[in-house]
Amino acid sequence: MADWKREGLIDGADVWVLDVHVRGLLDVCGACEKIRNTPLSPSYKALLRIGLVLNVLTEPWLTVPEIGFWGVPPFLLVCFFLFGVELIDSVVEEPFGRERDDLDLDRYCRTIRDGVRDSLPATSDRP
Numbered sequence: 436m437a438d439w440k441r442e443g444l445i446d447g448a449d450v451w452v453l454d455v456h457v458r459g460l461l462d463v464c465g466a467c468e469k470i471r472n473t474p475l476s477p478s479y480k481a482l483l484r485i486g487l488v489l490n491v492l493t494e495p496w497l498t499v500p501e502i503g504f505w506g507v508p509p510f511l512l513v514c515f516f517l518f519g520v521e522l523i524d525s526v527v528e529e530p531f532g533r534e535r536d537d538l539d540l541d542r543y544c545r546t547i548r549d550g551v552r553d554s555l556p557a558t559s560d561r562p
């Protein structure tokens with residue numbers, strides 16, 4: 436913004452109006468960096484993985500003798516959800532990317548760019 440003001444693309448009133456929005460944009464960028472760089476707690480991962488291993492190793496031995504082979508479908512269903520939570524764990528650690536479950540950072544950037552473009556007066560000098 437200082438360069439724009441020096442080059443005469445915006446005046447002091449524009450800087451004053453845009454300052455609030457630029458600060459908000461920087462806050463959002465800082466929050467995204469914090470999300471991106473903060474890993475999940477190792478104790479969470481360890482507890483989840485130990486619970487998964489204990490479930491897979493012990494549940495068949497406990498349910499099959501009690502209710503027979505009818506205990507296998509519920510066991511498989513529980514395993515499906517527990518492994519799903521483990522998969523979500525890895526997705527949550529890397530929220531920005533190009534996969535289907537990732538946050539669409541490009542769309543957020545386009546929305547911000549369009550909002551900034553709409554808030555600035557249109558001139559032929561701007562790129």
